[in-house]
Amino acid sequence: MGNTLLVLAAGMGSRYGGLKQIDPVGPSGETLLDYNIFDARRAGFDRVVFVIRRSIEADFKSIIGPRYEGKIAVDYAFQELELLPAGHAVPAGREKPWGTSHAVLAAKDTVREPFAIVNADDCYGRDALARAASHLGKLSRQGTVPEYGLVGYPMRNTLSENGTVSRGVCQVDGKGFLTSVVEETKIEKDGNGGKITRPDGSAAKFNGDEPVSMNLWTFTPDVFPKIEAGFKTFLARTAGDLKAEYYIPSLADELIQSGQAQFRVLTTSSTWLGVTYREDKPLVQAGIRKLVDAGIYPERLD
Numbered sequence: 001m002g003n004t005l006l007v008l009a010a011g012m013g014s015r016y017g018g019l020k021q022i023d024p025v026g027p028s029g030e031t032l033l034d035y036n037i038f039d040a041r042r043a044g045f046d047r048v049v050f051v052i053r054r055s056i057e058a059d060f061k062s063i064i065g066p067r068y069e070g071k072i073a074v075d076y077a078f079q080e081l082e083l084l085p086a087g088h089a090v091p092a093g094r095e096k097p098w099g100t101s102h103a104v105l106a107a108k109d110t111v112r113e114p115f116a117i118v119n120a121d122d123c124y125g126r127d128a129l130a131r132a133a134s135h136l137g138k139l140s141r142q143g144t145v146p147e148y149g150l151v152g153y154p155m156r157n158t159l160s161e162n163g164t165v166s167r168g169v170c171q172v173d174g175k176g177f178l179t180s181v182v183e184e185t186k187i188e189k190d191g192n193g194g195k196i197t198r199p200d201g202s203a204a205k206f207n208g209d210e211p212v213s214m215n216l217w218t219f220t221p222d223v224f225p226k227i228e229a230g231f232k233t234f235l236a237r238t239a240g241d242l243k244a245e246y247y248i249p250s251l252a253d254e255l256i257q258s259g260q261a262q263f264r265v266l267t268t269s270s271t272w273l274g275v276t277y278r279e280d281k282p283l284v285q286a287g288i289r290k291l292v293d294a295g296i297y298p299e300r301l302d
Contacts, residue, residue, distance in 0.1 A: 002044075002045070002046035002047060002113060003044065003045045003046065003047075003113065003114050003115065003116065003133055003136045003137075004045065004046075004047045004048065004049055004111050004113055004114070004115040004116075005036070005037065005040045005045045005047070005048045005049070005115070005116055005118060006048075006049050006051065006104065006107055006111060006115045006116065006117045006118070007033065007036070007037075007048060007049065007050045007051065007118055007119075007120050008051050008100060008103045008104075008117065008118070008119050008120060008215065009033070009050050009051060009052050009060065009119075009120035010051050010052050010053045010056075010079040010097060010103055010106075011120075011121075023275070023281070025275075025281065025284050025285050025288055026285075026288050026292075026297075026301070027288070027289065027292060027299055027300075028299060028300040028301070030288075030300075030301050031064075032120070032121055032122060032123040032273065032274070032275070032284070033064065033120045033121075034067060034301055035123045035288070035297065035301070036118050036120075036122075036123060036124060036129070037068060037071075037072065038297070038301045038302075039124070039125065039126045039128075039129040039130075040072075040116075040118075040129050040133075041071065041072055042126070042130075043126075043129040043130045043132070043133040044133050045072070045116070045129075045133060046072060046073060047072065047073040047074075047075065047113075048068065048072055048073070048074055048075075049074075049075045049076065049077055049107055049110050049111055049115075050064070050074070050075075050076050050077070050120075051076075051077045051078070051079050051103045051104075051106050051107055052076060052077075052078060052079070053078065053079055053080065053097075054078055054080065057076075057078075061076075075110055076110075077106045077107040077109075077110045077111075078106060079097050079102060079103045079106040080097065080106075081094060081095075081096070081097050081098075083097075083102065083105070083106055084235070085228065085231065085232050085235070088232075088235055091239075091240070091242060093242050094242050095242075096243070096245075098231070098234075098244075098245055098246050099244075099245030099246040099247050100215060100245070100246075100247050100248045101227055101230065101231065101234075101246040101247060101248050101250065101251045102231065102245075102246055104117060104219075104223075104224075104227060104248065105224065105227045105228065105231060108221075108224040108227075108228075111221060112221055113221065114136040114137075114139055114218070114219070114220050114221075115136070115218075115219055115220075115221075116129070116132040116133070116136060116216065116217065116218050116219075117215055117216065117217045117218075117219070117248070118215065118216055119214070119215045119274070121274060121275055122214055122215070122272065122273070122274040123272070123273040123274065123284070123287075123288070124151065124214065124216050124268075124270060124272060125268065125269075125270020125271055125272065125273075126270060126296060127268045127269045127270040128151045128216060128266075128268040128270040128272075129216075131151060131266045131267075131268055132149070132151055132216060132218050132266065135149040135218045135264065135266055136149075136218050139218065139220050145259065145260075145261060145262055146220065146222060146223070146260070146261045146262070147261070147262050147263070147264055148217065148218055148219050148220070148223065148252075148255075148261055148262070148263050148264075149217065149218035149263060149264045149265075149266055150170070150178065150181075150213055150216065150217050150218075150252070150263050150264075150265055150266065151214075151216040151217075151265075151266045151267075151268050152170055152172075152211035152212065152213065152265045152266070152267065152268075153211065153212055153214055153268070153272045154208060154209055154210070154211065154212075155167060155169070155187075155193065155194055155206055155208050155209070155210045155211070155212045156192050156193060156194075156208030156209070157271070157272055158212055158214060158272055158274070159187065159188070159189040159194055160189065160276050160277060160280055161189060161279075161280075161283075162276070162277040162279040162280055163188070163276065163277050164185075164186040164187060164188045165186075165187055165188075165276055166183060166184065166185045166186070166187070166247075167183075167184055167187055167212040167213065167214075168181045168182065168183050168184075168212055168213030168215075168247070168248070168249030168252075169181065169182050169183075169184050169206070169210055169212055170210065170211040170212060170213060170265065172211060172265050176264055176265050177262050177263060177264055177265065178252065178256055178262070178263040178264075178265055179256065180253055180256065180257070181213060181249040181252050181253050181256075181263075182249065182253065183247040183249040183250055184196050184198075184204075186198075187206070190205065190206075191208075192207070192208045193205060193206045193207045193208035194206045194208065211265060213248070213249050213252075214272055214274070215248060217248060217252070217263075218266075223261075226251075226255060226260060226261070227251060230246070230250075230251050230254055230255075231246055234246045234250075271287065271291070273287045273288065
């Protein structure tokens, strides 16, 4: 049984101002997504599943799909607003899908093997994908409590100079397992660290060493029923909130606190690169150029 890379690519990038999943950043026109799949292939992944929306299907398949023909098996899953459990309906005024856990759930009938999750608009690095693949190889030998995984990055290396970002802020025990993860949606850079002011008026500062989730998670398919159950609870809890989203860190924290799963935090030497705002693009291009010059990537991906 091989491993699948599940790529979350349904978002339109409203803050960025365009379809950043297919925006070139490499010296030969490569996208961040191209680098992720290149790294996944050399880490041993043999299949990629893109989670997209029907509204971007034609553009995505015409521009992205042909890049990987003959290199890796490709499939698609669709995250639509109407993808809800029986007995639930889309509330009037709801416009966006229900978040990253909902995006993963969209692939439940497509993914039947161990899988890792990545965002289409982040570049995780060779070592990070290799560690995720290695961890997936161990998950079939897990004990009574399922073990999943997260590749964590220091917060200071994931913040933007151009605005706030969302990050899953992690607490890790002495054995390297998550004890909690909280999705903070408006972290701004503050010196070498970050700071937030929450909607309730509370504030927090971070020194920058805190491990954060960039959505590089490892799972086995037995997580899908757990997501379905959590999503039903989420819908009941957030009824009337037209902007509530069910994030993967929220799912992970629920599974940890209820004893349904544990998450090993995988450290990596990789440099994370990502685009939230259009002004981030030159920094990402410079970061890719540096990796090419260091021999981490070829001038043109094969």
